[in-house]
Amino acid sequence: MEKTAFLFDLDGVIFDTEGQYSEFWSRMANEYFPGKGLGDNIKGQTLRQIFDTYFPDDLQAQGMLTNALNDFESRMDYRYVPGVEQFLDELRAGDYPAAIVTSSNRDKMRNVYRAHPEIKSLFTHIFTGEDFTRSKPAPDCYLLGMEVFGTLPERTFIFEDSFNGLQAAKDSGGKVIALATTNSRQDVSPYADLVIDDFVGMSLPLLFQML
16 A cells, blocks of 8 residues: 655644734834735745845845744744644554645744644654755645655645645645635635645545545
8 A cells, every 4th residue: 555645834734823924924014114015925935035025135124024023933823723633633543644844944943842842743754944945836845745755746645725835735746735724715726636724524534535
């Protein structure tokens, strides 16, 4: 029997945090950078992608935003998406490999570990932005997960919410489950094999019907 693996984005998939990020970037835009087009336009982008697009030569702005974001992430409410803990328990009971695959950096993850020290035990591996050269929407991060776990794309389930992440998941060839936590069901459906609102009712038999 071929091996099956499960890869999860972090924000908007494991934790219901995307709304908090939207508020943060909207506040930054309104207070410091009106007219820059921040806010909802940068969902799913890394800080480096944001800098390259909006502040390529403004080191002062980059420094200010880095400090503000680090402070914000240290105080965020890292609340689990409904049902995800139960689904992860099901994966562990079945001894299925699972990984977080996030463009977030290790500094951000230290904040996550402080809020949820148990999360390391829920996953076989945690990949951060330092582990791959090209960030989402490039598929590199998910291809890396498949390589580490030794799974074929068609036997790899990928859970994503942002457009950049969904594009990365789709281009990797994996089975894509889109969460409508950040964008509407209608908007994410073109990228996905399955669209869900959260993990309530999610189960292995349901997913294995897709194989």
